Amino acid sequence: MKKRRRKQKFDKQMQKKLLGVFAFVLLVLVILNLRIAYINIKSGDKYAKQVLSQKEYDSRSIPYRRGEIRDRNGNVLARSEKVYTVILDCKAVNEKEAYLEPTVKALAASFGLDETELRSLITAEATRNSQYQILKKKVTQEEKDAYETSISTSGEDLTEKEIAERQNVQGIWFEENYVREYPMKSLASTVVGFSNDLSDGIVGLESYYTDVLNGVNGREFGYLNEDSELQRTVIEPENGYSLVSTLDVNIQQIVEKYIKQLDEELSDGPNQELNGHGAKNIAVIVMNPKTGEIYAMATNHSYDLSDPYDVSSWYEEKDLETLTDEEKAEVYNDLWSNFCVSYAFEPGSTFKPITVSSAIETGSIDPDDTFYCDGYEFITDTRINCDNVNGHGMETVREAIQNSCNDALMQIGYQLGVEKFCKYQRLFNFGSRTGIDLPNENIGSLYSTENMHEVELATNTFGQGFTCTMIQEAAAFCAVVNGGYYYQPHMVKQILNDQGGVVKTNDPILLRQPISASTSKVLQEALEMGVLYGTGRKAWVPGYRVGGKTGTAEKINPENGQRWQGRYIVSFIGAAPINDPEVMIYSVVDEPNVDDQTQGGYPHVMSRKILMEILPYLNIPVTEEYTDEELADHGITREEAEAGRITETETPETDEDGNVIQSADSQVADNPNISNPPAEKTEEEQQEGVPDNAGITREDLGEE
Template structure:
């Protein structure tokens, strides 16, 4: 009996031990889950219960050198739904469609999706969003996001670029400086049950306005506008397919204007083909033609091999060299080296190249920056092409001297001519002047890089004197400016047809690159017009564009101020300026742009313009500036504008009164 009791006790103890062991194991496991791995399981739970929805942040502003807004983030309202909480999807879709002008069928389709959250429309005008909010529809909500807006529409669009519906930079400065412009991400936090039904929502991280930065560009909207209008007229008048203009400070490399036409409206970028978004000034390479001749001249003068009065037999317009015939448009007998450039003789240039040799000519073309990127702070820059001199044939030497066999961008040409203008220094072009924080403190400013001298100041001066002769008596007469001495070079280059392996007899790139003023250079203007129709030259179609752009740019930069043009006395005269081509406001009736996130609609309330700087301008020029602005102008006095109201950079409303006060003495008395 005692043995049976002992055996029973052993069994009980064993069962008790097993039980205790199991309890200890369970306790250890519970300790592991609840203490050691607590954060892991909490994260799993949060991921199952909480759904964060990213909101579009506010991006930093982009302004021109005078503070005019080029890109800004406006507060917009985005419409969303919790489908499970929508009591009557059909009625809700109809109400929203009637109030917002959206498609009821598409809205209903989204409202019936088996999800806890769905966007119905993104970046609505804030007034429309608030109107929906007041409807208090069950399951429908509105959150504020940032909406990118470009007040000047097409102006400088290929430089500024654009940002997508989720506030990501996609082109131009917007993508190149994404790290600077990108604002702090806002998030909407949703909590849902196991079936995905919404329990509550909370905005737990808002988009921060005080975290964004401002980028100040070197562009000047007035000069940009002048250049765009002049190029647009030239393209239309000559039936060209496109063109580009570069206006650059000859000493600093500031890009004052960078035009590419045809262009697009960044507020509705998705409605335009991708090829219109490219920046032709930096992406399109073409053979420079005769605009390359001054670099061969500079090489010859710098090396001391020739001087301006050396005479060349130009063979009456026909010369056999390197197994090929070289022709001049006009037959010449004997020309000096200066006259070879002024009259743009290919034969004279080829004979100059014979004296230089391939190695020296290539050395200078390379030094002037051809065949490599300029380093401009924009995406997509092309290098152009410049083969090493060791691969040249005999005819390649002549071709490179008069601008065939290698390709350049308009920006590369402008930079090379800037070296001719500023005393022989190759400058690095740039479009960003400085970066500021929300308080206006400068965080980063442009600084010039190490000097890269190409030619001596004396050679620069001698080349400029020859270029002045091109305008005064040669192929560039249509580039003459009233009140200024200028110089430059024309170019007319056949386009190479890769498929046929020949130069096209009808497709040309006509160009002109000029320096103004020639005696004390301030700016370089490069113009290239792609495929103008008919028998045209750079002097015929591109030089006039230079003349129009340079004259206005010099005046606007107060270079060598001229005597005010006469004006009839006018006292308190009212001018009604009718809406015309340069209407900066978004059309209120523009169609929505469909996206995967919903519809993006223009804001009808944004019918605003930006007041230009009119002081120091003649009355005639000031009124011309305001052409296209739907405002009323009150003018007092005559001569030069000395006061204006509103101030430059102010936002104008349709029908607003603009007051101008003018004086015959000008602002300086």
């Protein structure tokens, strides 16, 4: 008889044991997951970098390239070049003793690093397990390629020992980035500006268009699929857009050459505070009066865009050491600011053409009217002198401009009246931003119809008692001489994508026509008389019809608000050919470093020298005869007058793109008893009711 097998019961004791084992396993899994989560949060990036360097399971950012800034002919003013940062994974090197020496020698040979310091870094207790040590920044593509070639095991007749040594180079990898370069160093520095290492524009076009120049970083992801195969997903970066500016490098170089020449010529003057400079500010704008395009804009405060914190040309090192951080910031801002758009001053007699054109346009005077100058006018109980205290006698309207007669201008202003005068100041865009695409544009300060009285009207007619910027005066003068059309000045012609396609074209913007063509014609004639026979004779350019106006304005002492004895801003503004203007030039010298700042005609002569070079360069032919006596009277040799000149029958030499190939009087101040300008507006008040000046974004662009 078979024995029956006894059934084993799954009793409660066994259930408890099984539950205990299950709970223990579950607890271990929870602890393990928590530990993994902790490691991922605390050290995930560190381990990821190790994986990237050794296993190529990437998840890395791919930086975009910031767009270029070019001149109108394609010359590069700012660009971004790819560079690399050398990273060392010390832990990877320490995995085998055989890795140490080959890795150290490879780094030393390729990147010029010190072998002793490398060994110390790799083996030191504090860093031996580090997986992210930065060894060198801004390594070029050529240096990186040379390193990779030096450790390659293919394509060469290598011994087994050499191959083994190269294979033992471990733990070295690269992060890519871009650095901003400025190939032309200080050229057009106050216009181009610069950006920091984070691709934030600080000043100039780099600041105004920073969002347009910037792009979006890409991303590369690496992972293992279900079959343990390495897969990659790459999201390419969106590179920034490039700017084609209105600047012409050749014209900019000519302008900066003569600014530097004047700065050096007057550097030994009596004002030692200028630290060897010829004036507090020397500035020039050259623009196309028919489009508002700026060909050149420069000051004597240029600086190396690759080293913008070098202020040694204006400040001694010992002086800088005594400054607080706040004072140093002010020093840098002074150097980086653009005098042409950010500094408001009284324009002086360069404003007279605006007054006269406004009076003719409104019918307040007739172009053939005459005015008698006896050397002064009594306005209420205030005597305001003309620059010629003996009087100019009877003058026509044109002669009043030619002679820069304050007396006649005050009479014209009286007939124009406060209401119309203020209206036309606004029509010519004084008291408002021009809208130029540069940051920190100042709007100046004007009287209104409510606070302008007889004395203020009288002095405002000849450009004192209110303030404006160079770009405001330049744009208004262009409207006076170009047929009456006010164009918005601008610095950028086109915006391109990274393939060279046009994203946006900035066509000339005609804002208004404050005066008629017939009024403009009268002013053209008057301004030409001023250069041929009047105060602007030193700006005469042989062979060309040039018209222009001089200006001299006594400054105000900011400490007491009174007129500053002996401190002047002298200027010249002109156009050529005046009967059909192609070029406008505005030159300003702020406190020339000489004993008598009203004498010398410095801006007039500088303007003439600049025009003598840029007019032939722009293919503008000679139309006027001139004699040796006229040349001698202006201190010009015939060789200088004819250098690079073309006549209407000559064809200039051009490149394949059609671009012309370039071969390499004292004035009395407008300073009678005059009222001061209104108080400067606060930043908030300057923003009120005027276009935004903070720059544009990509959203502002419309794809073409």
